[in-house]
Amino acid sequence: MPHYLSPQQGIKEQVGILEERLEALGNKMRASPDRLRVDASYLIPFRDQAEVDETKGITVTPLDGSEALQRVIYGLTSTRIEPGKQNPRETLRVPAVLALPHDWLHELVELNGVRQEIERLAGEIEEQYERSKAWASMRYLSSLQVIRQTWIVSGPARIRFYWDASPSVQNKTAADWIKVYTKHLKKLHGYVPAIGELPEGDNSRKFVEAITSLSGISPRERIAAFRPGQPHVRARVSFIGTEPKALRPSPTPIVYPIDDPVPFIVPLSSYEAGELSEKKWSRTKIDLEPFVESMYLHRYLKQYRFSK
Structure with a gap:
């Protein structure tokens, strides 16, 4: 395990490694789009404000073609907010299903390890104030987008996207x-x-x-x-074999081996304001x-x- 002068220094060093490798992976995907397949991709617009307006719904737009490809790659590789579009307290949401070759999957597995190391280092900073300072020292960096690991599955049979608002x-x-x-x-x-x-x-x-x-x-x-739950995207994945179903938040693409059968996908619908409010309490x-x-x-x- 690497040794750092401080957790803050370690975070900065590992973020640099993460971003460099993510950029390289994204460039490979753009250069060889025939090596991947986008099975589903959904556009969720930024709200451009810090707090969720519970009186408003969320329009979900299915994407296809080059638009879906670019959005999915962005969802996999982005670590920083978009100034002027994305509020600093708002995280990127790009739910999708993506089939990748094994070498790119292996790279994502390794990058999940880098993300995990960054999260571990952040956990060593006891004071919330000091953690916030560490993240803020890297301009426009989104701590959540940095530590959020890619969900990698094998042999998915059915993937269902839906909205939840657990408190x-x-x-x-x-x-x-x-x-x-x-x-x-x-x-x-x-x-x-x-x-x-x-x-x-x-x-x-x-x-x-x-x-x-x-x-x-x-x-x-x-x-x-x-804190009352805010609407967020989740996915339920069932598998071809005997592996139990998996259920977790899914704000970024779910990826799986491209030589696996294409799973049945229940698409993400738009969120209607108030539809989950009765569940909160x-x-x-x-x-x-x-x-x-x-x-x-x-x-x-x-x-x-x-x-x-």
Whole structure:
């Protein structure tokens, strides 16, 4: 395993390797399009804003021909956002099914290893603030597009694309949330400031407010940081043999050996606004009313507030 002066230096070094090899692979694909086959490709437009507008649907456009080819290659090899088109908080989505020769598949397997190493190095940077600085030091780099590994399958029989909006839930006790927020404030200010010391609009105010609210309940109570799920693309893959079905997010092309039989593909449809909203709370035991709205903190329903 390589040795680095710091995780930050290692990330920068590995990103350089990743981008160089991705560019070379993309150039090979463009130069020899007869060596690959695009079985399905879908265009999902950028929303060009940080937050998802839940009142709007998402139009999905099937692609074919050279347009599909170029989009799929871009989806496999892009690591940076498109200035003026892609919001920094928005990730690239290019769901597709792509058949490749074994040498290119082998290269993608190795590149997945590079992505995994970058993710490992990022995990060694404990502070979120420092991780963000590391990513921001490389202009327009998308951390998610860098660490997102290519889904490589063998012998797919059926691939079904669909939309999902599962929520994100992180659990800690009230005492543990206070520790997290206290550490963050001390990192920024050297101490935990009083709310009156911070000007209106200061991002630190919400951390102070959360500490105050959490201090008023039992330190052992379980509190959830609950973020309603945003619509995202998933795929369900069944296989020719006895391998169990696979289910996972699929924002970038699914690739498989070109000498395998072509799988049956259930295409991705457009997303209708609100069609998944009823599922957001049904899967949880969390109080609908926010406890600390600015931090997405929710109490559990009374019977679930303490670990047994």
